[in-house]
Amino acid sequence: MSEQLAKSTPPLVPQHVPAPVEDKVISPWKEAWRNFKKNKIALVGLSIVSFFIILAIFADLVAPYHYRDGNLADKHISPSAEHWFGTDEFGRDILSRIIYGARISLWVGFFSVAGSVIIGSLLGIIAGYYGKWIDGIISRIFDILLAFPSILLAIAVVSVLGPSLKNALIAIAIINIPTFGRLLRSRVLSVKEEEYITAARAIGMSDFRILIHHILPNSLAPIIVQGTLAIAAAIIEAAALGFLGMGAQPPTPEWGKMLADSKDFIIQAPWTVLFPGLAIMLTVLGFNLMGDGLRDALDPRMKS
Amino acid sequence: MKKSLLTLFALMLALSLALAGCSSGGDSSKGGDDDKVDPNNVMIYGRGGDSVALDPAVVTDGESFIVTEQIYEPLVNYGKDNTDIVEGLAKKWEVSEDGLTYTFELEEGVKFHDGEKFNADAVIKNFERWAKSKDEEKFYYYKSMFGGFEGDEGHVIESIKADGEYKVVFKLKRPQAPFLKNIAMSPFAIASPKSLDGDKLSKEPVGTGPFKFKSWKPNDTIVLEKNADYWVKDLPKLDGVTFKVIKDNSSRLNALTKGEIDLMDGLNPSDMKKVQDNGKLQLFERPSMNVGYLGFNVEKAPFDKKEVRQAISHLIDKQAIIDNFFEGTAEPAKNPMPPSINGYNDSIQDREYDEAKAKELLAKAGVPDGFKMDLWAMPVARPYMPNGQKVAEAIQANLAKVGIEANIVTFEWGAYLEKTRNGEAPVFMLGWTGDNGDADNFLYTLLDKDNIGSNNYSRYTNEEVHKLLLEAQSTPDEDTRAELYKKAQEIIHEDAPWVPLVHSKPQLAGASKIKGFVPHPTGSQSFGDTSFE
Numbered sequence A: 001m002s003e004q005l006a007k008s009t010p011p012l013v014p015q016h017v018p019a020p021v022e023d024k025v026i027s028p029w030k031e032a033w034r035n036f037k038k039n040k041i042a043l044v045g046l047s048i049v050s051f052f053i054i055l056a057i058f059a060d061l062v063a064p065y066h067y068r069d070g071n072l073a074d075k076h077i078s079p080s081a082e083h084w085f086g087t088d089e090f091g092r093d094i095l096s097r098i099i100y101g102a103r104i105s106l107w108v109g110f111f112s113v114a115g116s117v118i119i120g121s122l123l124g125i126i127a128g129y130y131g132k133w134i135d136g137i138i139s140r141i142f143d144i145l146l147a148f149p150s151i152l153l154a155i156a157v158v159s160v161l162g163p164s165l166k167n168a169l170i171a172i173a174i175i176n177i178p179t180f181g182r183l184l185r186s187r188v189l190s191v192k193e194e195e196y197i198t199a200a201r202a203i204g205m206s207d208f209r210i211l212i213h214h215i216l217p218n219s220l221a222p223i224i225v226q227g228t229l230a231i232a233a234a235i236i237e238a239a240a241l242g243f244l245g246m247g248a249q250p251p252t253p254e255w256g257k258m259l260a261d262s263k264d265f266i267i268q269a270p271w272t273v274l275f276p277g278l279a280i281m282l283t284v285l286g287f288n289l290m291g292d293g294l295r296d297a298l299d300p301r302m303k304s
Numbered sequence B: 001m002k003k004s005l006l007t008l009f010a011l012m013l014a015l016s017l018a019l020a021g022c023s024s025g026g027d028s029s030k031g032g033d034d035d036k037v038d039p040n041n042v043m044i045y046g047r048g049g050d051s052v053a054l055d056p057a058v059v060t061d062g063e064s065f066i067v068t069e070q071i072y073e074p075l076v077n078y079g080k081d082n083t084d085i086v087e088g089l090a091k092k093w094e095v096s097e098d099g100l101t102y103t104f105e106l107e108e109g110v111k112f113h114d115g116e117k118f119n120a121d122a123v124i125k126n127f128e129r130w131a132k133s134k135d136e137e138k139f140y141y142y143k144s145m146f147g148g149f150e151g152d153e154g155h156v157i158e159s160i161k162a163d164g165e166y167k168v169v170f171k172l173k174r175p176q177a178p179f180l181k182n183i184a185m186s187p188f189a190i191a192s193p194k195s196l197d198g199d200k201l202s203k204e205p206v207g208t209g210p211f212k213f214k215s216w217k218p219n220d221t222i223v224l225e226k227n228a229d230y231w232v233k234d235l236p237k238l239d240g241v242t243f244k245v246i247k248d249n250s251s252r253l254n255a256l257t258k259g260e261i262d263l264m265d266g267l268n269p270s271d272m273k274k275v276q277d278n279g280k281l282q283l284f285e286r287p288s289m290n291v292g293y294l295g296f297n298v299e300k301a302p303f304d305k306k307e308v309r310q311a312i313s314h315l316i317d318k319q320a321i322i323d324n325f326f327e328g329t330a331e332p333a334k335n336p337m338p339p340s341i342n343g344y345n346d347s348i349q350d351r352e353y354d355e356a357k358a359k360e361l362l363a364k365a366g367v368p369d370g371f372k373m374d375l376w377a378m379p380v381a382r383p384y385m386p387n388g389q390k391v392a393e394a395i396q397a398n399l400a401k402v403g404i405e406a407n408i409v410t411f412e413w414g415a416y417l418e419k420t421r422n423g424e425a426p427v428f429m430l431g432w433t434g435d436n437g438d439a440d441n442f443l444y445t446l447l448d449k450d451n452i453g454s455n456n457y458s459r460y461t462n463e464e465v466h467k468l469l470l471e472a473q474s475t476p477d478e479d480t481r482a483e484l485y486k487k488a489q490e491i492i493h494e495d496a497p498w499v500p501l502v503h504s505k506p507q508l509a510g511a512s513k514i515k516g517f518v519p520h521p522t523g524s525q526s527f528g529d530t531s532f533e
Helices: A002-008 A028-038 A040-057 A094-130 A132-147 A150-161 A165-191 A195-202 A207-218 A220-243 A255-265 A271-298 B002-025 B062-071 B120-133 B140-146 B179-183 B249-257 B269-277 B306-313 B318-325 B355-364 B388-400 B413-421 B440-447 B463-473 B478-495
Strands: B042-047 B076-078 B085-087 B090-095 B101-106 B157-162 B167-172 B211-217 B221-226 B240-245 B281-285 B290-296 B330-332 B372-376 B405-409 B427-433 B498-504 B507-511
Touching: A028 A040, A028 A271, A040 A094, A040 A271, A094 A132, A094 A165, A094 A207, A094 A220, A094 A255, A094 A271, A132 A165, A150 A165, A150 A220, A165 A207, A165 A220, A195 A207, A207 A220, A220 A255, A220 A271, A255 A271, A255 B249, A255 B269, B042 B062, B042 B249, B062 B211, B062 B221, B062 B240, B085 B090, B101 B120, B120 B140, B120 B157, B120 B167, B140 B440, B211 B240, B249 B269, B249 B507, B269 B281, B269 B507, B290 B306, B306 B355, B306 B478, B306 B498, B318 B330, B318 B388, B318 B498, B372 B388, B388 B405, B388 B427, B427 B440, B440 B463, B440 B478, B463 B478
Parallel strands: B042 B240, B372 B405, B372 B427
Antiparallel strands: B076 B085, B090 B101, B101 B167, B157 B167, B211 B221, B221 B240, B281 B507, B290 B427, B290 B498, B330 B498
16 A cells, blocks of 8 residues: 555655656646646635635625624614615624624634644644554543544533633634544554655654654645535534534624524524525535545545 | 643543433333322423522522422412412411511411421421521521511511410511511421421422422422322312423423423513414413613622713613513513502603713713623523523623623523622623512612622612611501602612613413413412313
8 A cells, every 4th residue: 555655646745755757847736736626616615715715804894884783673674785684683784794704603613623733633643653652542532532422522611611702612623633633643654654754764863853844744635635624514513602602602793693593583584594504504515615626636546 | 721621521521420320320200100190280381490499498589489389388378460468378367556466377287298287386497497597698588578687686576486386476576567478478488397407498398388399300390299188178280280491482482382381481572473373372471570670780890880880771772672672571660660569659760872971971980981891691581581691682782882892691590690699790680570569579678788698689788778768668657658669769760770671571371271370470379279171
């Protein structure tokens, strides 16, 4: 397996294994992008995600109203020219709240996953590279974390820390640590048998340098793929916590919280539930499509 | 951080142990029951929160009283839909002319659920338990209704003596106008003398009432079963009552629609039409005798300044709140007591919604640009506030208009009450349903300095109000009393320790087979003569 991989993969860090002279040298990232571009569905995912990112960044300019402003007298106005998505029970513009909500969902998605990637990767690499009892301890911690249904664990963490958006983010980061940890550990286990690692060790490179300069870069592709998919999951988890009242606190326009607040009016004012639901669905779909595309593009075994 | 991680780890361990425990436990409540309880004749009552304790003397919340009302009975009772005094465990009573001696003649042949005899001794033991305890933490409601404990200067009761086995004589130090109404209150019902030691009563209540306590699964169900030896003939008609906690108002209505429960309180006013349109359901309206309010802890800056409190009063649009969250089943409140009670001051001018005026007052108080504060909102549906969280959110939005940034805070119901009572909340939403229909039970109980640490959650102190309220207590003439209460309301209005929000008409929904159920203004009633068709 490892031999075959070494042959068919242009190594991700080309300076250590020179490519055969007859091929044109292209960076593996460029090649991945070329593959990604061919995948129409992945491009749709990318555009959805970009759309929401732009919304989130320019929320102040794009949103017609402030997410907090409303007049109780304007309760439950159905979608109209003035309020495209209607108003909620506090008379607040739902479109504006969804636009500001994009900021919150993406923020939670990116940062919770960034947190779990950093901690998970670190633990995973240490476990995979050093093995023995260190591996034993770290892997058992992962097992314990994985033993709980993730949303239950998140609820437990938030109960301890107290309900707030920041704590929901921490909770989501914690429940994703073992996913990345295990991914990296298995990756390290296979990479560390490669010849170039043996070579690096032979010339007296320190463990730290080997980890940072060889093993980590060679494990980046699966992290990116898993990370993209994890953002989608994190957005759903944040919405679930918000729905249960354990995430964002009012008047923060978190999508899950918006759903929870308006579920009583599903018959009288369906737009109050419909649009936040659609927003969650679309972003999650976008990240999933993009993640699938990335996997196809980055996985050398998928190459034709 | 380290500590919370440790706690988390402990929590996870506990959780895994608990989960492991579940598999082997089995259902202990099932099977092997001697009584011929017909499950179809057991009424399931759905409500938003659990009881705090089942010893009525140590609580003040309606969720506890609605259960204890089935288990215990007081010496005298209220009328079925009013607060007039009728007989209870005492079949007759006499009041001396000076209003200082009350003689009660007790029902004979009444037994407690544990077989103990109900007699004059039992009554005395109960009152002595409260009066001699001097325990302000535990029996704070006794202290607040009877002016203190034995030996205290303000304590109204001088002595209680038995005159034969079935006669009790109460001697008072000074006349207390609402005395009979006070001893009719749920907290002062009589428990079995054998159960009075220690704290047993809170978990295993024993009274003389139509239903016996069977089991309590915290935050889930309290099961009561019929007292077959009940002293009133042919009652109770039901074989049992089960109180079930379903936190969310609409889920509770769903359960009712599906027939999982038979009666529920805390109906979302927006769901009233659904109930009316459903042929299998009926709507009940509780007569209004409550007030929902926003309280300030007057000991905490910046709410120690009366201008800040008045400014916030000017920022709350009560009518809009009622239109949006009560669907008209409430009226705006301007006084800390409802208009149905004698002594209500209708001449008081409410503070209307006015941002400019609020800003002016804030500037005067030295905080022209607003401030940050915590706004506590109750976690469960209350009769005076079916949806506290949402009303809090509406208030939050209004406060933001003048730069006051409110952070909504909540706790589990029992903790919420305790923390608020200890003065931890700077600004909080709460309410009160009158327990005896007297102005004293609103103004004195909720706003007198004697009751700080008990029901005076704002920790409001005003000597003049204190004097007026005490005078009203010992004045027998109702018109003079009313005048005193009206004066007190004027001062309270100026000091603004609260923003009175609403007087609501709480809505209940039940299956159409329920007969004989009459919602009582105090918020709790016996289900002794409730039956299924």
